Amino acid sequence: MTVGFIGLGVMGEPMCANLAAKSGVRVLCHDLDGAPMQRLAAHGAASATTADALAREAELVFMCLASAQATQAVADAVLLAWQGLAGPRLLVDMGTTSLAVTRRLADQTAAAGHRYVDAPVARMPAAAIDGRLSIMAGGEASDIEALMPFLRCMGTDITRCGCVGSGQVVKILHNTVLFEAVHALAEAASVARAHGVEASVLLDAIELGSADSHAARVQGRQALLPRHYPEGRFPTRYALKDVSLAVELARSAGVDAQMANGTAALLQRTMDAGWGDRYYPAMYELVAADGRDGPRD
Structure with a gap:
């Protein structure tokens, strides 16, 4: 064979x-x-x-x-x-x-x-x-x-x-849930830092509580905490593609997917800011730029 x-x-x-x-x-x-x-x-x-x-x-x-x-x-x-x-x-x-x-x-x-x-x-x-x-x-x-x-x-x-087709539906929604979780972590880390709380302390508490997740332990620890978004990992443009497919699925089902739409918009802004080839948690930099934390070059 x-x-x-x-x-x-x-x-x-x-x-x-x-x-x-x-x-x-x-x-x-x-x-x-x-x-x-x-x-x-x-x-x-x-x-x-x-x-x-x-x-x-x-x-x-x-x-x-x-x-x-x-x-x-x-x-x-x-x-x-x-x-x-x-x-x-x-x-x-x-x-x-x-x-x-x-x-x-x-x-x-x-x-x-x-x-x-x-x-x-x-x-x-x-x-x-x-x-x-x-x-x-x-x-x-x-x-x-x-x-x-x-x-x-x-x-x-x-x-x-x-x-x-069901494999694609499950994969697209799986990825979208992850991207939405990273989006939520990015917002929480930015708010914490703006109020003088270290993001590492926030992650420690999250991992000890009901909000613990793979996203907190991997994307949170490895990318959001150090603000490190290397090329060669899952890039922003791929994440935007997957979330856009989820939005398409939701629209065809008549579902108002507010979280997916919000994450897609943030990923698009991240792309527009020049982070398209960087690891997608770079979305944090756009959240930070909106608040007191400030962007990182």
């Missing part, structure tokens, strides 16, 4: 490395950047020069791409390459894609006689390296069951969310 993996970015490269090292099948990879393909050779993955060349050899193709446009373009290339080949084959989107695009791709894949699963991931790049991702899968139960040995190469926690 040959499995293909397209999209070797910060998350995709370690995911593909784990798939190649652990799955016991031939793994073929492709990216527009040749450097990760060269590095993945050390993990046993072979390279393909194009997405359609990869697809012609693979019965199962994973995509992990940064935008809906890229996902659509790659899916089109894969399905075109699968024309006339024995099937059905399985196409899996592990990126974060809008529900509308996901459903369109699923319909397009089914019309071509193949199968489609959305399986976006959560957790940080370190978890991708360690094979400890959380994966949220939507699709036919039999398709997800067939994928489980491969998903377990990349993740330790796999949630079966329901039909096609």
